[in-house]
Amino acid sequence: MLKTIFPLMPATTFGLSAYGIMTGEFRNAGFANEVLPLHIWINGFESIGWILCAILFFKKKFPQAAYLSLFLAGMWCWDMITTMYLQMPVPPMQNIWGPASVIAMVVYSQSLFKQAKFSN
C-alpha cells in the first residue's frame, strides 16, 4: 500500500513546483529568466515520470518501475544539490530534507528491485 502511495508524493510535489514556477513563486530565487521555463518543463517531466512509476508498479512491472524511479531520483538529486542555498518557497533546511528525500527515493527503488526478484 505504501509502495503504491509513495510515488504519488513526488508526482504531486513536482507538479506543484512546476505550477509554482509558472505562477511566479520562484521569481526571487535568483534564476536567470531564461531558465525558468526549463525548470517548469523538467518539474513537469518528473511529475509525469513518478505517475508513470506508480502505474508501472500497479501493473506489477516492478523492474521497469525500479529503474525509472532510480533515474528520477538522480534527476531530483542534481536539482536538490544545485538549488540548496537559493531562496525558494520550499521548506527550510533543504540541506537536510533534500538528501533525505533522495535517499528515500533510492530506498523505494531498491524495494522495487527486491520485489522484482521475488516475483520471478
Next chain:
Amino acid sequence: MAVNFGLTAIEIRAGGFDHVALPKAMISQEFVGNALEALGWGLAVIFMMIGKNRLAAKFAIFLAGMLFFDVQTTWTLEMPIPDGFLYWGSALALLQLLSAIYLLRTAKGLAANA
C-alpha cells in the same frame, strides 16, 4: 565520464563558470554536483571491474538522471562548453543509459549481485 566531470568541477572552482547567468550560490553547488558525478562514475567503473555489473548499472542510471536534469535546465546559458549542449548533453545521458543496459546484459548469473 569520471574524468570529464572531475575536470568540469575543477573548472567551476577556478571561476570558469562565474559569468554564467546563475546565482553565485548555485554555481558553487554546481561544483558539488559535478564532483559527485565524477566520484559516482569512478565507483561505477570500480564496480564493473569487480564484476558487480548490476550495481554499476544502477549507479549509471542514477547519474544519467543527474546529467539529464543538468542539461535540460542549463542548455540556454552561455557556458565554456561546446555549442549544442542540449543535443550532445542529452545524447550523453542516453549513452549513459545505454551503458547501463550493456552492464545489465553482461551481468553474470541469475541472482542479482546488487
